[in-house]
Amino acid sequence: MKLSIDHSSPVPLHIQAEELLRKMIEDPEFRNGKFLPNEVELSQQLEISRTTLRQALNKLVYEGLLVRKKGIGTKVSEKTVSSKSMNWKSFSQEMAARGIPIRNFELHISWVKPNEDVAHFFEIKTDQKVLKLERLRGRPEGPFVYFVSFFHPNIGLTGDEDFKRPLYEILETEYNVIATLSKEEISARAADGFIAGKLEIDTGSPVLFRKRFVYDQADKPIEFNLGYYKSDSFIYTVESRR
Structure with a gap:
């Protein structure tokens, strides 16, 4: 070279x-x-x-x-994906910017009644159904992250959208909803049987767990997102400036 x-x-x-x-x-x-x-x-x-x-x-x-x-x-680095918390984008946009090819292994859409955490964030009742999007994603050779997203019913999502496209691009171009602020909680936990099966790891293996709260330009909640990452395939970096 x-x-x-x-x-x-x-x-x-x-x-x-x-x-x-x-x-x-x-x-x-x-x-x-x-x-x-x-x-x-x-x-x-x-x-x-x-x-x-x-x-x-x-x-x-x-x-x-x-x-x-x-x-x-x-x-x-050996097959490690890095994500930064500053100037955040959708997962698809971030991986594309880094030149990392991504494959969707599973994509499930359903309407569900939110649990207390989701309902509290959206400020709605637990009997009001919300759109739930589940995606298992990774490199062509195997999955490394399982996402679960819930969307505020006021957005107007129908479930018929092409969620293979970047998520925030869909919200902005089709619903005029611009994701502006992300607040996140990051922790480590042991994979239960369900998550272990999705990520093709042993039950009890460590995973990085990220909870993301997304708001629009008016600081109204639009998405409640949970992400489970294989610990040996992902680095989450935080940049702070004073």
Whole structure:
């Protein structure tokens, strides 16, 4: 793979280095656990300082795309998906932006009476039915996340929508509902028999559990989402700025 940086470009060198590293990660030569050239060799080849190169490397280590082993080198993460909590998108949009191919293994739609948690969030009664969307998703080789979403009845969803499309795109283009705010609770738990069966893991295996509360531009609740992720296939990163 030919490596070069345009030193005459107005784009900062560390940004160019970051984009180049992203391309290297997807190259079969380096994909899935293979080591990158060492920092000295790579910085010389790109004609940039090791400090500039390390700035780019640190960004990708933070995102979970690279793993740095002290005294050994930096290698590409092995089949790990990373999600960031800042500037959030729908799952489909986020994975597409990262160039990760996603397969839908299951998709189920039903109308159900909400439990107390869902009804409380939507500020409705428990006898008022809501649309429930269940999706088992992952890479082509196997599932790594099981989602359960409930939608406020005021949105107007019918259940006939094409939920293979990005969810928030459907809400915005067909119902003029724009998902603006997401509040999340993240924890670890042991998979029960149902979740273990969905994710093809052993009962009792650790899973990352994420509860997401989604609001529109007027801060009205629109979606109550539960996500169960295989712990060895997913990294959830949080970025804070002060």
